[in-house]
Amino acid sequence: MLSLGRRVAFRTATIKRAARSVTIGCSASMATEAAGGKRRVLIVGGVAGGASCAARLRRMDEQAEITIFERGPYVSFANCGLPYFVGDVIKEQSSLLVANAAKFNKWFNVAVRESTEVVAIDRAAKTVTARDVTSGQESVHPYDYLVLSPGGNAIRPPLPGADLPGIFVVKTIPDANAIKAWVAEKNAKSAVVVGGGFIGLEMVENLVHRGLKCSLVEMLPQVMPPYDPEMVEPAHERLRAAGVDLHLGDGVAGFDRAPDGGLIVRTAGGKAHAADLVVLAIGVRPETTLARQAGLELGSRGGIRVDEHMRTSDAAIFAVGDAAEVKDFVTGEQTLIPLAGPANRQGRIVADVITGNEPSRFRGSQGTSVVGLFGLTLAATGASEKTLRRLGAAHQKVYLHINNHAGYYPGAKQIDIKLLFDPKDGRVLGMQSVGEEGVEKRVDVVAMAIQKGATVFDLEEAELCYAPQYGSAKDPVNMVGMVAANVVRGMHPLTTWDELDLQQLATDPGVVLVDVREPSELDKVGKVAGAVNMPLSGLRQQLAKLQDKDKKYYVYCQVGLRGYVATRQFLQNGFDAVNVSGGFKSFQQQLPDRSAKL
Amino acid sequence: MLSLGRRVAFRTATIKRAARSVTIGCSASMATEAAGGKRRVLIVGGVAGGASCAARLRRMDEQAEITIFERGPYVSFANCGLPYFVGDVIKEQSSLLVANAAKFNKWFNVAVRESTEVVAIDRAAKTVTARDVTSGQESVHPYDYLVLSPGGNAIRPPLPGADLPGIFVVKTIPDANAIKAWVAEKNAKSAVVVGGGFIGLEMVENLVHRGLKCSLVEMLPQVMPPYDPEMVEPAHERLRAAGVDLHLGDGVAGFDRAPDGGLIVRTAGGKAHAADLVVLAIGVRPETTLARQAGLELGSRGGIRVDEHMRTSDAAIFAVGDAAEVKDFVTGEQTLIPLAGPANRQGRIVADVITGNEPSRFRGSQGTSVVGLFGLTLAATGASEKTLRRLGAAHQKVYLHINNHAGYYPGAKQIDIKLLFDPKDGRVLGMQSVGEEGVEKRVDVVAMAIQKGATVFDLEEAELCYAPQYGSAKDPVNMVGMVAANVVRGMHPLTTWDELDLQQLATDPGVVLVDVREPSELDKVGKVAGAVNMPLSGLRQQLAKLQDKDKKYYVYCQVGLRGYVATRQFLQNGFDAVNVSGGFKSFQQQLPDRSAKL
Incomplete structure (x- = not known):
């Protein structure tokens, strides 16, 4: 505890220093702008937050000089589509390219430098050093404002054999192409996917879709770690029903090359799983190298610390997306949310703040998420029970198993709902749901409810669409609200x-x-x-x-x-x-x- | 105006008299209860609001004497399923029976008198007279509380020939069976549906599904009268594409028998449409006969006037459902909402009020609605532009045509959205949407937003489920919020x-x-x-x-x-x-x- 205390004290000092240097920087920048100069904004990383920031910046300020540096070969691409591209559900790589450099230039007069990595920030001089990843040539670029949108890196654990050929991560288009090429060249028949989160599950589904026999190895006793364990039980069933060898509660210890040229995944539990291909999907680590080297403050979760305007400890530097540490809207905790929606919103906020358009604030993230798995949908918003337990936060829960639409209309499917709420005032804290149809719809409604501070009494009264093929006169959202409301009222122990x-x-x-x-x-x-x-x-x-x-x-x-x-x-x-x-x-x-x- | 003024004055007097008599009634009732007597609650009409009221009453008060009178043969049935029952999408009549008398009795100890019509209320004596519709026998029943849930009557216009055999309405299971029998017996090949609202459209779809050639005659120049005309244009296209003869802007003038034994629908515009079958779907009139005869106050829209506790002008009498006039949550206007969801909520509220459980209030209705039409979904919540124009309420609108999910994932479908909001503060006033997939989901999210008084800035920030097969990083709800927010900010003329x-x-x-x-x-x-x-x-x-x-x-x-x-x-x-x-x-x-x- 003492060492933690010292660390905090040290960090505070760092912030103060940064703030001082920033004040100077800010004045200089304002002087530049005031002297009729154009705002020079450099953006590091183009995928989601960076691209959104650039586009909105231009709409707010026709004169600004905007440059995006992207270390990868594509300035903005749909990384959420990568597993489906591997699975040939999305056939063309071009479909994944949200916007290319030419479009950025024509529509937005934004200079895009692809395959260019920013390797250093000189905060005092307000410049960055960029390196062409092909030629190695370096160049220095001045900025008035710098926006860090470097994303995260797919984690490759430091385990024996983790770098063997045939072991892949899935973070970029080249990653996906490498997997596709390996499957084709080696005529791969089997795969081990390590990690049962979003990407892991989507990779399993898509590899099975391609005809590979899949094993899924997950260290925790459940897939989808942000969800409560009982809510993902249907996902376990669905995986097994799809022929997936599911190995829960067993971490990976290392990788070997098999005598036949394949790979062997060795687990902490002493198991060995053989496959032609291994996909590591054990998470994303925020890319903070550049920020750390520049002396920017990091947060308690290891991301770049920002305020509600997405400003780092240097007022001329902003950070957005996977690398930025934000506030959990429900729990108030610091958190890392590697999701595209919040990244896009953060990029827009930074553009607003830089152009002084309005006091735009990021209100925090609820962690709303969804994943599809062999016809099953799992979705969640707000806090899970395990999070609330960990925080010691007062909470009550109810479960509901209910048809997605009126039972008298053919084809109704059961959805399972877990609602978490404050037992005193009924404030909705979180919801998780699983089923085949109409799952994410209910989670979206409750996501909006949580955003607006709604209670279970509000869910009880919600007036939602009802015709028999869409819902019920008492929608699942109403029903779960009614059950919870009766609990809060004390009439339903x-x-x-x-x-x-x-x-x-x-x-x-x-x-x-x-x-x-x-x-x-x-x-x-x-x-x-x-x-x-x-x-x-x-x-x-x-x-x-x-x-x-x-x-x-x-x-x-x-x-x-x-x-x-x-x-x-x-x-x-x-x-x-x-x-x-x-x-x-x-x-x-x-x-x-x-x-x-x- | 003068006569209206007098009428209002007269009504006020009536209310006061009612309130006086009620005070006495209430005391008497309380005396009964206080003396150890059981609450006697009579419910007139079981379908939705009445049934919900009875069930919740029992859960709140094990001792109460609860009786439901239902003039039809089924105490509670899914009337929203009737068109699909006619269309054989729902095969079994039994599927439509939500709860039968035996279940009400066993689960809830509620006495159910089916095929029994309440024909008079004696408010002074606190009794009702009920008539067995088969035998004609009458009986008198005392009450402490009376709940009117009589529903509405399908309108049969007083036009020449409106009672000819082969002309049907669709309000009850016997109505639906009569249509099915007619189609089978007459080997009907064609139908004219009069009225392009919810039921009219659903009947057209289901009759086409049964193989009948359909014409739809609607007096207004559009189907779905509560929606703005431009938003239902895709429905017009869809109807025509399904082979429906669509006749808009032409009202019905009368009905004739054709020489071949069929029917002829004559229109005000001089047209004659021949068919083997006619379905009248021109709306529902609140059933207020009993309330009027008992001297209960009616509202400006012709429904039974109630306060926010669903109490009529007689404090011992409540009204719920299609017959009760409620407040529009967005506009504050008096309105009639013949929908099952609000009816159910109102029934529960009455049970709470009668048992003194809590100060339960009906917060008004938003008119959230949805209809399916040959694969198209139309949905809406809140106020339409025509309503806002009629009221002279300040409003701004934006249109959006957007994919229901990420365009890079196969199968994305366009949905059209119209958002109405207050141009000053951005408060969301209403939304309408049409498309094939994901339409009612977005309307449900915005319904919750409106319920919580959200602004377009809240829609902009909403954190909704995103994976490529479900939505987009910027969901349609975000996108329409962003467009509207930029308008309110003044940066987007x-x-x-x-x-x-x-x-x-x-x-x-x-x-x-x-x-x-x-x-x-x-x-x-x-x-x-x-x-x-x-x-x-x-x-x-x-x-x-x-x-x-x-x-x-x-x-x-x-x-x-x-x-x-x-x-x-x-x-x-x-x-x-x-x-x-x-x-x-x-x-x-x-x-x-x-x-x-x-």
Whole structure:
């Protein structure tokens, strides 16, 4: 703790120094501009934030001299499309090129220097040194404002064999082309993907789509690390159903070349997975080399520290995108959000700030995300339960398993929802959802709700589109809001399977687990061992005869609705009862191996 | 005006009398309850609001005596599914039955009297008279609280021949069965649907789906009357493409029997449309007979007047659903919203108010709606431009034509968006959208935004799900927010095709219409007659040479983006320029026959 304290003190000193030097720099720059000179803006990195910044800068200031340096060969490309390009879902590389240098020049009069890396910043002189990556030739460029949009680097772990041929990352078009070429040249039949996040899952799907036999190795016991584990259980099922060998909870220890010329991925758990191809998708590290060398302040998560105007510790230098550390809108924590949407918004904000258009601020990121996986969609916005637990933040959760549209219209699909909210005032903190249809729609609605500080009462009242092929008179967003609102109102005591004391349920005669489904359902889908069946259809009659008012009744049904109705009957008849959120469906998803234990 | 004034005065008097009688009634009721009696709640009409009210009442109060009277044979059914049941998309009638009397009884201990019509209310005695529609037998039932959820009646206009066999409405399951039976028995090959609203369009789609040749007759010059006309132009196209004879701007004058046994629909315009079947879908009239006879106050739109607790002018009587007049959340106007979602919410609110659970209020309705039509989706939330014009409310609009997801991912579809907002503070007033995919998702997000009083700046910043098959880094919601925000900021002068002075454009040399697309595009998709082509790619060079700084330049491109970029160049070079929202796409949709005029 002491060393951390010293480090913080040191950093504060650094900030102050930077601020001082900046003041001087700023004045100089303003003098330049005031003297009729044109604003000189240099942008390092063009992909998302840098390109957005350049385009808006030009719309705000026709006179500015704007230059983008991009170390890669393409100034702006759709890196979110790379896995689908590898999978031949996107056929043409040209589709990925959002804007080329010629367009930037013609539309925006922006000079683009591709394959040019900025290798040094001289903050005092306000210049950068750029190096042509082909010729190695260096040049010096003055700036009034410098915008750092260097992105992140795909992490290659320092493990034995990590640099063997056939081991790839997926961050750039050349990366994708290298994988495609390797698959074609080696006639690759199998792949190991390391890392079960967004890119890892998309790579698995696309490699399977190309006909490769895939293994997925993930160090954590779940895929999609930002999501809560029970919400990704359907993704695990979907991966296995697609023939993917899923190895969870086992990290990679190293790589070997196999006798047949293939690769072997060795795990910490002692396993060896052979494949013709390995894709590393274990994350992105913010590219901060340039910023660090220039003495810019970094944040606690290792990204470039910026204020709400995306200004670094040097007031003439801004940072946006994957390399910038931003505030989590919900938790207030510092965070790194390697997503295109926030990067684009940040680029625009910087353009506004530089041109003095308005006091444009980045309000933080909610981490809204979505991934498609073999027909399944997983999406989330706001804080996860694990984040809230880690922060010790008060939270309550409800689960919902519900049709994406009216059940009476053909083709309804179940979606699973987990909503996190403040138990005191009902403020929505986060939502995760999984299913085949209509998943990201509900997450988008709740993303807007969170942005506007909405409560579960607002979700309850939301007026959303309803026709039977699109939704329900009570949309899933309404339903999850209603359940949560009743919890906040105190009329719906609710618990979750993971909070139940299994030991107590099995041994304590004062605690009763009640299954209120009809006997035919139990026969069909199973029940939780040890539960007493008291079907809702006859519950009133049973309660009239039930004597044990000093026992505690945990009530569940199939998805939670009847459990709620039953719980109200218990409570109003003087029994102490709690509904188990999400019912048997949640039990199956959260505790697939638990039935035997009860 | 004088007579209206008198009427208002009279009504006020009525309210006061009602309030007095209510006070007494209330005390009596409370006395009953206080004396250990059970709350007796009678509900008139079960379909949506009544059923929701009953279920929640029971969850709040296990002791209450709850009875639902439903004049139809089914206490609660999915009336939004009726057109699809006629079309055999929904195969089984049983699918439409949301809950039957047995379930209401078993789950909720609610007595359900189907095929029983309440024919009179004695407010002083606090009783209703109910009549068994089969036997005609009447019975009297006391209440502490009465909930009116009578719904609406499908309008049968008082026109000659309107009662001829073969002319149907679509409001109940028996209505739908009658249509199905007629089609089968008469081997019907053709139909005329009268009315182009939600039900009319859904009936056309479903009758076509059954193989009938359909004509659609609509009095207004557009289908979907709540929507602005230019936004439903794609629906007109889609109807014609599906082989529907579309007759707009022509009302029905009467009906005749044809010599061959079929029907003839005669229009005000002198046309005669023959068909084997006629469906009247010209709207719903709130069922207020009972309320009127009981002396309950009606609202300015003809519905039952209620306060924000859904209480009528008699404090022991509530009204919900299609028959209740509510407040428009955006405009503050009184309105009738015959939609299931608001009805359900209102039913729940009444249950809360009766049981004293909390000060539950209905916050008004936004009129969020959606309809599917031969693969096209039309959706809207908030106020339309025509409503805002009628009210004289300040508003600005922008059009957007944009891909539903990243264009680089296969299968992107264009969606058209119209956003209405307050030009002063940017508050979002309404949005309409049409397209094949992802339409209602964006409307739902904006519905939540409007509910929370969001501005276009909030839409600009929204953090929504992005992966290439779901959306874009700048989602359509962001994009329309960005365009509108730039308008509010004053950096993007914008007009729309309908606001352009055609005459001036054609005759005034001081006004120039500039097309900034590339020449190849103009050759391919056409241009607006009289426009000067100044491609964006070379605009800077042209502007440097352009002298006419005292002219006004109206700029357009294909969808509006390049028009914006070009407008900024014009402005910053000292020219007076305005972008035309939505570009050539909007021109085509809004003014399909206008090209020749310019």
